[in-house]
Amino acid sequence: MTPAPVTELPLLRIEALTKRFDGFTALDNVSVDIKPGERFGLIGPNGSGKTTLINCISGAFRTEPSTVTFNGEDITRLPPHVRTRRGIARSFQIPRPFRSMTVIENLMVAVDFTSGHLTLSVDDHRDQAMAILQQMGLAAKANAGVTGLSQVELRKMELARAMATRPKLLISDEAMAGLSGSEVDEVLDLLIKLAGESITIIMIEHIMQAVMRFSERIMCLEAGKIIAIGKPSDVMANARVQEAYLGT
Numbered sequence: 001m002t003p004a005p006v007t008e009l010p011l012l013r014i015e016a017l018t019k020r021f022d023g024f025t026a027l028d029n030v031s032v033d034i035k036p037g038e039r040f041g042l043i044g045p046n047g048s049g050k051t052t053l054i055n056c057i058s059g060a061f062r063t064e065p066s067t068v069t070f071n072g073e074d075i076t077r078l079p080p081h082v083r084t085r086r087g088i089a090r091s092f093q094i095p096r097p098f099r100s101m102t103v104i105e106n107l108m109v110a111v112d113f114t115s116g117h118l119t120l121s122v123d124d125h126r127d128q129a130m131a132i133l134q135q136m137g138l139a140a141k142a143n144a145g146v147t148g149l150s151q152v153e154l155r156k157m158e159l160a161r162a163m164a165t166r167p168k169l170l171i172s173d174e175a176m177a178g179l180s181g182s183e184v185d186e187v188l189d190l191l192i193k194l195a196g197e198s199i200t201i202i203m204i205e206h207i208m209q210a211v212m213r214f215s216e217r218i219m220c221l222e223a224g225k226i227i228a229i230g231k232p233s234d235v236m237a238n239a240r241v242q243e244a245y246l247g248t
């Protein structure tokens with residue numbers, strides 16, 4: 001007997017998402033499925049709706065009547081902190097660490113946030129935070145103050161803070177902006193390593209080489225609409241993408 005085809009449920013499903021600010025439509029009927037473990041690139045010119053889409057996924061913006069389903073659960077009405085506990089984490093374009101704390105203390109706060117009903121000791125918090133710092137190549141900076149970090153270390157710490165919430169889905173919002181070529185490669189290698197450890201990643205990035213190298217699929221938005229989605233080479237070859245995004 002021929003076995004039934006395996007149907008892989010999406011980790012994230014967005015259905016008919018429209019987001020308006022007063023009369024202005026920032027997202028227009030966007031639907032997309034993201035598979036578990038997928039490396040997904042989100043591109044589009046300035047103002048095309050990328051950050052708005054992330055805010056709708058993370059819960060910062062309400063999205064009704066459209067639905068957002070995560071890991072099989074309708075999370076449309078869940079507030080951001082509950083979505084984080086369900087496994088959605090985002091890093092911010094401009095890192096927002098607690099500046100008076102050390103690197104490891106910043107991570108311990110994030111560990112504490114998602115430890116839920118578990119009563120963890122300070123040592124448990126520290127051990128979990130240190131494990132994340134090791135994973136992110138930042139262990140040597142554990143006891144450093146945040147203000148002494150370089151730009152690339154700050155970006156890695158921002159990603160580490162997101163990772164400390166033990167996400168299934170990590171949304172990386174322009175983690176490489178303003179970094180040098182070799183620093184971009186460092187952060188990219190880190191994100192690829194995390195994806196290899198079964199984290200699903202949505203990467204928003206203007207650095208095209210980085211998105212191309214990272215992504216298994218790319219979606220391009222323009223004026224709140226999906227104008228292309230598919231393999232990176234196909235999306236980049238798309239005439240509308242070239243016109244809208246690359247200005248050619």
Ligand SMILES: Nc1ncnc2c1ncn2[C@@H]1O[C@H](COP(=O)(O)OP(=O)(O)OP(=O)(O)O)[C@@H](O)[C@H]1O
Nearest residue numbers: 021024025026044045046047048049050051052053
């Ligand atoms: N809270 C808000 N209130 C009103 N308009 C908003 C709000 N947030 C975003 N917009 C508008 O929605 C549109 C999409 O913005 P968004 O920030 O999602 O674009 P983006 O693709 O992330 O741009 P960028 O690449 O510059 O970060 C823009 O025209 C923006 O001005």
